[in-house]
Amino acid sequence: MNEFGGNWTDAKIEILVEYAKAYLTIMNKYADRFGWNLLYFDGFAGSGSITKGNDENKKVILGAAKRILEIDEPRSFDEYYFVEKDTHNAQELKSSISSTNKKVYVVNEDCNAKIHSMGQFLKSSKGKNRKVLAYIDPCGMQLNWNSLTSLKESNVDAWILVPTGMGVNRLLKKDGKISEAWIEKLETFLGMSRTDILSNFYNQSEVITLFGEEKVTTKTEKAVEKSAEIYKNRLNELFKHVTEPYILKNSSNSIMFHFFMVSNNRNAVKIANQIINKYNN
Numbered sequence: 032m033n034e035f036g037g038n039w040t041d042a043k044i045e046i047l048v049e050y051a052k053a054y055l056t057i058m059n060k061y062a063d064r065f066g067w068n069l070l071y072f073d074g075f076a077g078s079g080s081i082t083k084g085n086d087e088n089k090k091v092i093l094g095a096a097k098r099i100l101e102i103d104e105p106r107s108f109d110e111y112y113f114v115e116k117d118t119h120n121a122q123e124l125k126s127s128i129s130s131t132n133k134k135v136y137v138v139n140e141d142c143n144a145k146i147h148s149m150g151q152f153l154k155s156s157k158g159k160n161r162k163v164l165a166y167i168d169p170c171g172m173q174l175n176w177n178s179l180t181s182l183k184e185s186n187v188d189a190w191i192l193v194p195t196g197m198g199v200n201r202l203l204k205k206d207g208k209i210s211e212a213w214i215e216k217l218e219t220f221l222g223m224s225r226t227d228i229l230s231n232f233y234n235q236s237e238v239i240t241l242f243g244e245e246k247v248t249t250k251t252e253k254a255v256e257k258s259a260e261i262y263k264n265r266l267n268e269l270f271k272h273v274t275e276p277y278i279l280k281n282s283s284n285s286i287m288f289h290f291f292m293v294s295n296n297r298n299a300v301k302i303a304n305q306i307i308n309k310y311n312n
């Protein structure tokens with residue numbers, strides 16, 4: 032059982048499920064006519080259920096994988112592909128959905144490798160008739176930018192959780208003295224060079240001190256919002272349309288994540304934006 036999440040966990044899953052139902056309603060009209068095969072891909076699938084709260088106030092909810100599998104009307108997906116790196120979680124998920132008669136794969140691997148394989152597959156002749164709804168729900172900075180690039184120009188609508196506040200911002204040290212491991216992580220995650228990262232998030236100024244002029248590095252204000260804006264622009268280089276984000280805050284009102292949907296279909300993003308607006312308000 033996965034243990035994490037504030038109220039945003041519920042909202043995130045409700046947003047995804049609402050979109051999936053709208054997606055399947057639209058696809059139901061066209062899939063048979065055009066011979067499309069509908070695939071649901073979950074890159075960070077979890078164990079099937081989520082435990083929230085503490086010992087006195089514990090609540091267990093169904094994870095996204097099971098919620099999506101429950102959808103039958105107006106139709107279900109043709110295939111489900113769940114990726115989960117943790118062996119115990121993958122086994123738990125597998126056994127908790129073993130009674131389904133749907134075509135389901137649970138793969139105990141790294142999401143990055145599987146997104147890459149999916150990208151290759153969708154570009155092949157076998158993948159041309161596939162339409163994919165993807166859910167990328169990491170708990171931290173596990174998604175590499177490079178993996179997403181393999182989905183460029185493909186028939187994928189993807190919901191992507193971006194750890195702006197609880198990931199990127201935490202690695203951007205106030206004084207700019209970021210360790211080698213952290214700057215490498217930022218490079219891999221954002222797909223940007225360290226020069227670009229530093230110039231986007233830090234300002235250099237010179238101050239007069241007792242011993243003459245000194246260079247001072249200061250972190251930009253609103254680094255969380257800025258990281259979301261940068262990530263959104265990066266997504267727009269791969270997908271024609273990107274939604275406004277659903278913003279996930281903790282109990283102290285600090286932003287933890289931004290949740291985006293990307294697609295090459297304008298109407299898909301329009302529908303997603305309507306759902307996001309409802310939850311942001």
Ligand SMILES: C[S@@+](CC[C@H](N)C(=O)[O-])C[C@H]1O[C@@H](n2cnc3c(N)ncnc32)[C@H](O)[C@@H]1O
Nearest residue numbers: 075076077094095115116117141142168170173
């Ligand atoms: C936030 S949880 C996912 C929750 C799930 N979407 C749900 O609704 O129940 C993130 C999951 O990703 C898994 N994970 C972490 N790194 C991963 C990786 N590189 N590839 C695949 N899964 C990974 C973790 O073990 C964890 O179960």
